[in-house]
Amino acid sequence: MDKNYQPAKFENQIYEDWVRNRLFEIDPVRLKKKKKKYFSIILPPPNANADLHLGHAMYVYEDIMIRYHLLLGDQVLWLPGADHAGFETQFVFEKHLKKQGKSRFDFDSETLYRMIWEFVIENKSRMENQLRRLGFALAWSKKKFTLDEDIVKIVYETFKKLFDKGLVYRDEKLINYCVGCGTSFSDLEVVYKEEVTRLYYIRYSFASRKDDYLTVATTRPETLFGDVAVAVNPKDRRYHDLISQEVIIPFVERRVRVIGDDFVDPDFGTGVVKITPAHDFKDFEIGKKHNLPLIRVFDFDGRLNKHTDEFEGLSIFKARKLVVQKLKDRNLIEKIDENYHHRIATCYKCGKILEPLPKEQWFVRVKPLTAKAKKFVEEEKIKIIPRRFKKIVLWWLENFKDWNISRQLVWGIKIPAYQCQLSLKENSNRWFVSLEKPKKCQVCGQCTLIEDTDTFDTWFSSAQWPYATLKTLGLFKYFYPTSVMETGYDILPWWVARMIMLGIFYTDKEPFKVVYLHGLVRDKSGQKMSKSKGNVINPMEMIDKYGADALRGALVFEVGAGSDVFFSEEKVITMRNFCNKIWNIGRFIYLNQVGNLKQQEFNQDVDQILINLENEFRKNRAKYFRFMDGYRFSQAFGLLYSFLWHRLADVYLEQLKKKIISGNIVALEALKKIYLECLLMLHPFLPFVTEVVWKFFHGEKKSILRSRLKIFKKE
RNA sequence: GCGCGCAUAGCUCAGUUGGUAGAGCGCUUCGUUGACAUCGAAGAGGUCUAUGGUUCGAGUCCAUAUGCGCGCACCA
Numbered sequence: 118m119d120k121n122y123q124p125a126k127f128e129n130q131i132y133e134d135w136v137r138n139r140l141f142e143i144d145p146v147r148l149k150k151k152k153k154k155y156f157s158i159i160l161p162p163p164n165a166n167a168d169l170h171l172g173h174a175m176y177v178y179e180d181i182m183i184r185y186h187l188l189l190g191d192q193v194l195w196l197p198g199a200d201h202a203g204f205e206t207q208f209v210f211e212k213h214l215k216k217q218g219k220s221r222f223d224f225d226s227e228t229l230y231r232m233i234w235e236f237v238i239e240n241k242s243r244m245e246n247q248l249r250r251l252g253f254a255l256a257w258s259k260k261k262f263t264l265d266e267d268i269v270k271i272v273y274e275t276f277k278k279l280f281d282k283g284l285v286y287r288d289e290k291l292i293n294y295c296v297g298c299g300t301s302f303s304d305l306e307v308v309y310k311e312e313v314t315r316l317y318y319i320r321y322s323f324a325s326r327k328d329d330y331l332t333v334a335t336t337r338p339e340t341l342f343g344d345v346a347v348a349v350n351p352k353d354r355r356y357h358d359l360i361s362q363e364v365i366i367p368f369v370e371r372r373v374r375v376i377g378d379d380f381v382d383p384d385f386g387t388g389v390v391k392i393t394p395a396h397d398f399k400d401f402e403i404g405k406k407h408n409l410p411l412i413r414v415f416d417f418d419g420r421l422n423k424h425t426d427e428f429e430g431l432s433i434f435k436a437r438k439l440v441v442q443k444l445k446d447r448n449l450i451e452k453i454d455e456n457y458h459h460r461i462a463t464c465y466k467c468g469k470i471l472e473p474l475p476k477e478q479w480f481v482r483v484k485p486l487t488a489k490a491k492k493f494v495e496e497e498k499i500k501i502i503p504r505r506f507k508k509i510v511l512w513w514l515e516n517f518k519d520w521n522i523s524r525q526l527v528w529g530i531k532i533p534a535y536q537c538q539l540s541l542k543e544n545s546n547r548w549f550v551s552l553e554k555p556k557k558c559q560v561c562g563q564c565t566l567i568e569d570t571d572t573f574d575t576w577f578s579s580a581q582w583p584y585a586t587l588k589t590l591g592l593f594k595y596f597y598p599t600s601v602m603e604t605g606y607d608i609l610p611w612w613v614a615r616m617i618m619l620g621i622f623y624t625d626k627e628p629f630k631v632v633y634l635h636g637l638v639r640d641k642s643g644q645k646m647s648k649s650k651g652n653v654i655n656p657m658e659m660i661d662k663y664g665a666d667a668l669r670g671a672l673v674f675e676v677g678a679g680s681d682v683f684f685s686e687e688k689v690i691t692m693r694n695f696c697n698k699i700w701n702i703g704r705f706i707y708l709n710q711v712g713n714l715k716q717q718e719f720n721q722d723v724d725q726i727l728i729n730l731e732n733e734f735r736k737n738r739a740k741y742f743r744f745m746d747g748y749r750f751s752q753a754f755g756l757l758y759s760f761l762w763h764r765l766a767d768v769y770l771e772q773l774k775k776k777i778i779s780g781n782i783v784a785l786e787a788l789k790k791i792y793l794e795c796l797l798m799l800h801p802f803l804p805f806v807t808e809v810v811w812k813f814f815h816g817e818k819k820s821i822l823r824s825r826l827k828i829f830k831k832e
Numbered sequence: 833g834c835g836c837g838c839a840u841a842g843c844u845c846a847g848u849u850g851g852u853a854g855a856g857c858g859c860u861u862c863g864u865u866g867a868c869a870u871c872g873a874a875g876a877g878g879u880c881u882a883u884g885g886u887u888c889g890a891g892u893c894c895a896u897a898u899g900c901g902c903g904c905a906c907c908a
Contacts, residue, residue, distance in 0.1 A: 118867090120868070121868075121870065122870085309904095309905095316908085336907095336908070337908085385907075387908095390908045393908095399907090506836090508836075509835080509836070512903095512904080516904080516905090610904095641843095641844065643901085674846090675854095676845085677846070677847090680837085680838085683844060687844090687857060688857090693870065697870045698867095698868065701867040701868035701870095702867065705868080708867070766868085767872075774867090778866090
């Protein structure tokens with residue numbers, strides 16, 4: 118044994134041995150003996166478009182649970198997978214294209230899809246290797262990908278089932294559209310940014326009295342071509358007499374009516390609002406309520422269209438400038454508030470302003486789904502840890518809006534929906550859903566179909582991940598519902614809540630019994646890690662320098678449940694030192710064991726020191742199991758840390774040292790027994806070093822995972 | 833506006849059945865004779881944000897306040 122533990126010498130070999138000996142795989146014979154307890158976790162599938170970051174390393178909590186249950190002798194499954202990550206991946210890929218001076222418009226959709234496919238496959242295998250380096254006890258033979266044919270089939274089945282039950286519908290609504298990325302989003306993808314913008318006060322002349330006018334306040338003068346009304350609060354004395362009079366929209370000279378609606382805040386601006394249903398969510402609602410037409414004034418490429426007269430073809434931003442200029446020329450601008458604080462909806466990925474635009478999309482009707490989901494959470498059929506997140510999950514389930522699942526992207530699962538052309542001509546717009554590509558129209562039986570070219574929101578497929586994976590693997594009846602869903606609290610509404618909704622919908626059962634949430638990994642001053650701040654720490658670099666165990670330890674040690682992790686290299690070093698401590702206690706025992714074989718000068722007196730040691734160990738062991746079973750992993754780990762280092766090594770080993778060196782075998786054996794049991798308890802946290810030392814004592818072929826020590830029977 | 837979280841040693845943070853305050857780093861002093869200097873010993877350093885309440889007893893439970901962080905919603 119070296120003086121210090123050198124992880125790089127062992128880690129790869131140890132992991133290969135684990136895989137080769139199928140220690141992470143389920144045993145099909147044992148599987149059917151129902152005596153065993155089942156324990157399963159589905160790995161949140163990392164996006165197959167980039168390397169792992171520290172957030173992924175947080176899956177160490179899953180490994181801790183998995184290895185703990187392996188040691189308990191349960192029937193264990195930790196299922197690996199990868200997510201095609203539709204929009205995210207296409208976005209990353211387009212950045213690659215841009216570097217080469219190209220864009221998505223240079224390729225037809227099939228070519229683009231194939232190129233992204235190759236890109237993803239390469240990334241996927243690199244990402245999987247990184248999971249291995251972290252030491253994760255994943256059942257690799259079962260790994261799944263969200264684009265596997267059988268998975269896609271399940272996704273289609275879910276969609277059809279939802280469609281048949283009226284829980285998915287197609288409708289023209291305003292959606293959040295990113296002109297740069299070329300796709301729509303659901304409400305969850307919108308990021309609001311505080312900005313100081315201009316508020317323009319524009320005069321709309323009365324149709325009856327040309328020299329009199331009504332002033333509206335707006336941030337978006339370029340949308341005035343789409344105005345179909347002007348609204349005031351009916352209780353507002355200044356204006357209520359004007360309701361149902363007409364004003365004239367500049368440039369297009371269209372007459373629109375003044376309407377009264379309570380939603381208008383008399384104190385805002387002038388108390389008069391222009392109503393543009395095609396480009397504003399609130400206006401869209403008002404438009405529906407008052408039966409107003411929808412006039413879209415710019416297209417999905419972000420350029421003004423034929424409804425804008427002389428402004429046609431201009432980009433939104435240019436059009437705004439020019440419209441304002443020309444309004445000024447006509448003396449129709451009353452004033453401009455230059456310091457208007459405003460929150461603007463932006464694309465969470467590219468940061469550009471999102472446009473509300475009317476578009477036909479597929480929506481999931483969420484109310485009926487959330488009703489059941491809420492019940493499961495309230496009654497704790499799904500238990501949420503830490504508890505405080507229960508309220509948050511329930512809040513989301515209560516407040517979800519209908520979920521837009523259509524994306525205008527190439528990279529993704531194509532939506533299996535078809536439109537009857539005949540119905541389109543007859544203005545009835547009928548769609549049907551078909552698992553296989555249909556030979557003929559299921560509506561009229563004769564027309565040439567129109568295929569939906571959109572793809573699903575990635576979260577629509579990942580929301581089905583627990584049952585889709587287990588169904589396709591034939592493991593559904595053993596492992597569903599899964600035991601634990603462990604993930605970051607930041608994707609609660611995107612993923613966890615939706616898995617609960619769709620899981621219950623498809624299977625009538627909860628997809629998992631426990632949701633365990635971990636926090637974000639921040640740098641040591643609490644800043645979010647990001648490339649732009651330059652504070653990103655690469656987990657693989659940490660492993661190269663200090664070993665996988667040290668990295669793992671740093672993500673667990675003294676971390677509050679569900680709270681963010683303040684990560685620093687110093688903490689990794691502390692954990693590296695702890696691994697070394699473990700190694701050296703082992704080294705002391707090992708060296709003296711060999712030495713004592715010659716000396717044989719054993720001394721039978723079992724003194725008070727050993728009794729104290731044994732008692733203290735017992736107490737800690739009991740606590741350990743309480744912590745582990747209560748999902749308090751950080752505390753279990755902290756307990757082992759202080760017991761092993763500051764009690765076993767600093768106190769007891771020092772007290773026994775002389776006796777052991779002089780050949781007291783009883784003392785040596787007592788120390789060794791407790792040490793080995795500690796290794797076992799520690800193994801879920803620090804799998805490599807514990808396995809390496811274990812093998813020094815038990816031989817190359819004996820894995821700690823196959824140990825049958827009674828300690829894990831919890832006597 | 834609604835909701836959530838945090839406030840403990842110089843710094844970063846642990847501390848869930850309420851029972852004499854912990855770790856890492858940093859600091860002071862000392863120690864390298866075969867477990868480990870990726871170490872050990874000794875030590876300094878805390879009215880656990882404030883006020884009130886429940887209790888024999890509160891860092892821990894309740895209420896209010898202050899400060900900080902976060903999520904969501906609205907905004908013509």
